[in-house]
Amino acid sequence: MSKEIEIVLVEDSVDDAEITIRALKKVNLANKLVHLEDGSEALDFLFATGKFAGRELTAQPKLLLLDIKMPKVNGIEVLRTIKSNEATRNIPVVIMTSSGEDKDMVESYNLGVNSYVVKPVQFENFSKAIMEIGFYWLLINKTPVG
Amino acid sequence: MKKLNYFSFRGLSLKKRLPLLICLLLLAIVIIFSWASFFGVKRAALNIAKDRLHVLSKQLSSMSEQSAAIVINASRALGNNVSIKEHLKSGGKDSAEQSLQALKNTRFDSSWVYTELLDLYGKPVLRSVRIHKEYLAPLLDSTLATAFTPMDSFKVGKIYFLNDTMYYPIITAVTDNNHYLGYLVRWKMNLANSKSVQQFAELLGAHAAFYLGNDDGGLWTNGVNSFPGAPVDTASVNNLFEYTNFNGDMVIASVQPVANTHWLILVEFSRKALLEGTYGFLKWIIIIAAILIAIGIIVTHLMSKSITAPLNKLIEATSSIAAGNYSASVEVNRNDEVGKLAHFFNKMAEQINYAQINLEKKIMERTAQLEKANKELEAFSYSVSHDLRAPLRAINGFSMILKEEYAAQLGDEANRLTDKIISNAKMMGQLIDDLIAFARLGRKDINHGRVDMNKIVHSVVAELTPQQSENKYCFRIYDLPACYADENLIRQVWVNLVSNAIKYSSKRSDPLIEIGAEKVKGVFQYYIKDNGVGFDMKYADKLFGVFQRLHNQSDFEGTGIGMALSKRIINYHNGGIWAEASPDKGATFYFSIPESNIV
Numbered sequence: 113m114s115k116e117i118e119i120v121l122v123e124d125s126v127d128d129a130e131i132t133i134r135a136l137k138k139v140n141l142a143n144k145l146v147h148l149e150d151g152s153e154a155l156d157f158l159f160a161t162g163k164f165a166g167r168e169l170t171a172q173p174k175l176l177l178l179d180i181k182m183p184k185v186n187g188i189e190v191l192r193t194i195k196s197n198e199a200t201r202n203i204p205v206v207i208m209t210s211s212g213e214d215k216d217m218v219e220s221y222n223l224g225v226n227s228y229v230v231k232p233v234q235f236e237n238f239s240k241a242i243m244e245i246g247f248y249w250l251l252i253n254k255t256p257v258g
Numbered sequence: 259m260k261k262l263n264y265f266s267f268r269g270l271s272l273k274k275r276l277p278l279l280i281c282l283l284l285l286a287i288v289i290i291f292s293w294a295s296f297f298g299v300k301r302a303a304l305n306i307a308k309d310r311l312h313v314l315s316k317q318l319s320s321m322s323e324q325s326a327a328i329v330i331n332a333s334r335a336l337g338n339n340v341s342i343k344e345h346l347k348s349g350g351k352d353s354a355e356q357s358l359q360a361l362k363n364t365r366f367d368s369s370w371v372y373t374e375l376l377d378l379y380g381k382p383v384l385r386s387v388r389i390h391k392e393y394l395a396p397l398l399d400s401t402l403a404t405a406f407t408p409m410d411s412f413k414v415g416k417i418y419f420l421n422d423t424m425y426y427p428i429i430t431a432v433t434d435n436n437h438y439l440g441y442l443v444r445w446k447m448n449l450a451n452s453k454s455v456q457q458f459a460e461l462l463g464a465h466a467a468f469y470l471g472n473d474d475g476g477l478w479t480n481g482v483n484s485f486p487g488a489p490v491d492t493a494s495v496n497n498l499f500e501y502t503n504f505n506g507d508m509v510i511a512s513v514q515p516v517a518n519t520h521w522l523i524l525v526e527f528s529r530k531a532l533l534e535g536t537y538g539f540l541k542w543i544i545i546i547a548a549i550l551i552a553i554g555i556i557v558t559h560l561m562s563k564s565i566t567a568p569l570n571k572l573i574e575a576t577s578s579i580a581a582g583n584y585s586a587s588v589e590v591n592r593n594d595e596v597g598k599l600a601h602f603f604n605k606m607a608e609q610i611n612y613a614q615i616n617l618e619k620k621i622m623e624r625t626a627q628l629e630k631a632n633k634e635l636e637a638f639s640y641s642v643s644h645d646l647r648a649p650l651r652a653i654n655g656f657s658m659i660l661k662e663e664y665a666a667q668l669g670d671e672a673n674r675l676t677d678k679i680i681s682n683a684k685m686m687g688q689l690i691d692d693l694i695a696f697a698r699l700g701r702k703d704i705n706h707g708r709v710d711m712n713k714i715v716h717s718v719v720a721e722l723t724p725q726q727s728e729n730k731y732c733f734r735i736y737d738l739p740a741c742y743a744d745e746n747l748i749r750q751v752w753v754n755l756v757s758n759a760i761k762y763s764s765k766r767s768d769p770l771i772e773i774g775a776e777k778v779k780g781v782f783q784y785y786i787k788d789n790g791v792g793f794d795m796k797y798a799d800k801l802f803g804v805f806q807r808l809h810n811q812s813d814f815e816g817t818g819i820g821m822a823l824s825k826r827i828i829n830y831h832n833g834g835i836w837a838e839a840s841p842d843k844g845a846t847f848y849f850s851i852p853e854s855n856i857v
Contacts, residue, residue, distance in 0.1 A: 127652035134659065181644050210647040233651050233687035235658035235680075 118144035118250060120173045122154040122190065123208075124182040128231070132177070132208075135242035141250055146173075151185025154178070155193055158200050172203050175249040180209040180216055188219055195224040202256055204249055273566040277558035284554040288547040296543060300536045304510070307532045308498050311512040314462060315525040319514035322470075326414045326518040329446070333430035334412065336364050337442050342375065346432055346439040350383045361386040364444055371425065372445040378438055394420070394445070411441060414519035416472040419484045424448035450481040465531030467503075469524040473515065478524065500529070568596045572603055584611040639697045646690050654683040685815070692819040695750075696804065699826055704744045711738035711784065714745070715773055718752045722760055730767070731760065736774035739782050741851045747827045748851075751835075754820040755786045755847050761814050762845065763790030781850050789844040801837055824849075 119141070123129040129147050136142035148154045154176075156162035160169055176194070180187035187207060194200040206227040207220050220228050229245065232238045270278070336342070341356035361373045365388055372394055375384040387394065411431035418425045425445050432439045459480075462468055469485065471478040478485045485504055503509050508529040513522055568590040578586035587607055590600035657679045665673060712735075719733055741748070756771070763769035772787040793801075793808045800806040802825040805818040828835040831851045839845030 125648050125652070127655070128648060131652070131655040131659075210644040210651070231647070231651060233647055233654060233690075234684065235651070235655045238651060238655065 116144055116171050117146050118174045119146070119177065119246070120154065120157065120175070121145060121147045121177045122149075122151065122182070122187065123147065123177070123179045124149055125179070128179070131235070131238065132242050135239040136246050138239070139243050139246060141243075141246040150182045151187060151190040154190050155185065158194065158203070159197075169199065172200065174204065174253075174255065175246070176203050176205045177245070178205055178207050180207060180211065180220075188216065188223070191220060191223045191225055204253065204255060206245055206249065208245075271566070272569065273562050276562040276565070277555060280558040281551060281555050284551055288550055292540070292543040292547055296536065296540045299539050300533060303532055303536050307510060307527050308512075310463075311498060311510060311525055311527055314466075315512035315514040315523055318468065318525065319516050319523045322516040322521065322523060323518055326516065326521075329414065329428050329444075330412050330430060330518055332364075333428045333442055333444055336360065336444075337430050337432040342432060342442070343434050343439060346375070346377065346383065347434070350377075354384070357384055358386060369447050369449050370444060371447045374443045375432075376441040376443060378440055380441070383440065412518070414516075414521065415443075416474070416520045417470060417477060417479060419477070419479070422483070424450075424479055424481060424484075448481055452482050455480050455482050462525065463527075465528040467509075467526040467528075469526070471522045471524060473520045473522055475522070565596060568592070568600055572600060575603065575607065579607060579610065584614045635697070639694055642690065642694065647687065650683050650687055650690070654680060654687070657683065685811075685817075689817045689819075692817045692823070696819050696823045696826065699747075699823065699830075704747065704830055706742060706744060709741050709743050709745045709748050711740055711748075711775070714749050714752055715756075718749065718756050719773075722753070722756050724760070730769060731763075732768065732770045734770065734772040736772075738773070738775050738784065741782065742853060743831050743851050744827075747830065751824045751827050751849065754824045755849075758820065758847075759786055759788040759790065759845075761790075761816070762792075762809075763788040764814075766790060778850075781852055783848050783850045785846055785848045787844065787846040792839040792841050792843050792845045794841050795839060798837060798839075802835065 119136070121129060121132060123132065126149075133142050133145065133147065136145065146157070148157055152162075157164045157167065158172075158176075160167040178187045178190060187209070191205055191207070194203060194205060201224075204226040206229060207216075207225050208229050208231055209216065210231050217228050227245070229241060232241060339357070339360045341353040342360055344353040345351075345357040357375065361375060361384060364370060364373045365386060368388070371388045373386045374382055377383050411429055413429055415427040415429050425447050428444045428446065430442050432442055459466060459468060467480070469478045469480055498510060498512050500508065500510050503526060509526040510529055510532070511524055511526045513524050515522055568588065571588040571590065575586040575588045584607070587604045588600045590597050592600075657676050660668070661673065661676050661680070668676070715735060715738060719735065723729060723731055723733075756773075759771045760769070763771065766789060768789075770789045773785070775782050775784045777783075791809070791814075797808050800808065802821050803818075804822040806822070807816060807818040809816070825835050828849050828851070833849060833851040835847070835849040837845055837847045
């Protein structure tokens with residue numbers, strides 16, 4: 113767990129996660145990626161609690177890919193916790209969801225999401241979107257963190 | 259032009275109409291009744307007066323007759339005086355002294371002013387005069403002027419006035435064994451004075467007048483004064499007649515002849531005096547009628563008020579209910595028809611109130627149910643959009659990975675099957691997106707505004723026209739009028755219509771698509787016409803149903819939602835959408851949006 117993490121993928125669907133990771137791997141961005149399966153795991157990871165107790169908090173990830181609809185703690189709640197906490201507020205969060213609901217989008221932006229992406233059904237489009245997100249946030253975007 | 263406002267009985271309120279009607283009725287009855295009774299009383303008064311007049315005149319006549327008979331008999335007795343007879347027989351020679359003494363004796367009081375003995379030819383033979391002869395000369399002349407005949411004897415003669423004194427002669431014949439010897443004429447002066455005349459008149463009754471007159475009608479007297487004659491002719495004797503007397507009063511009069519005399523008796527009643535009581539009666543009737551009408555007005559006013567007051571309450575309560583206050587009721591404590599009306603009105607109002615409360619409760623319940631159902635539907639569509647898409651993305655994704663990374667290891671058939679999986683997954687993704695768009699429309703707020711149809715159509719056509727292949731499509735777009743609608747929704751309709759037109763004419767070598775608008779019955783109808791495959795009109799009713807398709811998926815791809823969505827959008831604008839087509843000859847789709855489409 114001492115390894116530096118660049119991307120945290122919070123996705124309950126293993127299939128979506130696999131496709132996402134595969135797309136990132138193609139452009140060589142998945143080396144420093146951790147996949148978490150629900151919101152509570154994500155919070156444990158970010159705040160070094162639960163099974164991630166002891167994780168060093170000095171280096172926060174460069175990108176948090178967050179699904180909305182997840183068991184236990186959903187993406188919106190994770191987003192709220194992150195953005196209301198001094199230590200995690202600057203982590204770039206990109207919501208990736210199947211739902212194009214206005215309600216979710218409005219709430220996410222109100223909570224300070226950095227980007228909101230509706231997952232395209234088409235594999236080509238999906239892969240392309242994932243790659244572009246990875247490029248932008250890891251290589252182009254600069255954050256005070258890390 | 260303003261219509262003149264005439265008085266209208268129907269325009270009056272019941273409260274005014276009822277008393278007015280009853281008062282008019284009362285007035286009519288009172289007038290008719292007063293008039294009839296006034297005339298009845300008047301006639302009765304006149305009849306009584308006439309009877310009295312008749313009886314009075316008859317009595318006075320017979321009284322006078324008796325008086326006349328007494329004086330005539332006295333004269334007759336004188337005529338039987340032997341000396342007088344002798345004197346006449348002898349031609350005025352014998353017994354002159356005795357005869358004169360007999361004549362003198364007839365003037366036993368001062369009223370007998372003059373007695374004269376005449377021979378058969380009317381020539382004076384002897385006379386006895388109380389006062390100076392010259393003073394009575396006119397009377398004597400008139401006696402001489404009288405043509406004496408046996409017919410005139412034993413009668414009281416005509417009345418004469420001399421120096422305001424009434425005189426009358428009593429003429430009797432002197433006979434001897436039925437042989438006429440001569441005539442005896444005695445003049446009497448009437449000694450009555452005005453006081454006795456007045457007393458006599460009072461005896462007759464108020465406003466009555468009594469007159470004596472000569473039978474030639476030339477002179478009338480009340481015994482003291484002479485008056486101009488009343489218009490008496492022979493026909494009116496024994497009858498009642500009316501005339502205006504010398505005083506100018508209308509009088510009813512009765513005239514009777516007096517037997518044994520040349521006199522007439524006239525009794526007059528003043529008409530005005532007779533009818534004084536009747537007019538007094540009329541006055542009372544008018545006063546009573548006025549009181550009756552006043553009472554009638556008050557009673558009917560109170561009555562109509564007692565009827566209209568609860569009616570007004572009912573009107574108030576009804577208008578209150580009409581205004582939406584369903585708890586209104588009227589308080590009327592009566593058992594008549596109005597009371598019953600109020601009672602049932604209250605029951606009705608109660609029922610309405612109950613029904614209204616019930617309805618509101620039901621509406622609230624239903625609204626809550628609907629809201630709940632709507633929420634569930636929202637949650638459902640949310641789940642569909644999220645949960646159906648995730649596995650689809652997996653199917654699509656893994657198939658693509660299979661195709662990209664293991665194509666070489668798979669056979670041709672396996673690759674073909676993989677393609678099939680991919681295209682079906684793609685199709686299903688489209689289906690889900692369309693379905694969500696369709697479901698979302700129900701929850702969307704419509705933003706009305708002026709929509710520039712030309713701009714929209716040109717941009718939609720430019721967007722949808724296939725770019726890659728050489729452009730074989732020919733578009734003919736006419737000027738389109740603007741409409742008032744939600745621009746995004748109308749754009750969606752054009753997208754569906756234009757893409758359909760392109761899709762179904764894609765197999766033509768020279769696809770032609772015409773877009774325009776025409777005004778029918780004041781409403782613009784937009785149309786899009788293609789020369790594509792068209793469809794059979796017997797399936798036209800399926801055109802706008804969800805998931806309804808008229809072509810095979812292998813011929814033309816589609817989800818069967820586009821037209822259903824378009825219809826739903828047009829319905830939101832209160833418009834209409836329909837199509838005309840025939841197989842292989844193309845189709846024309848029409849839609850119209852009324853100007854006042856805001857729901």
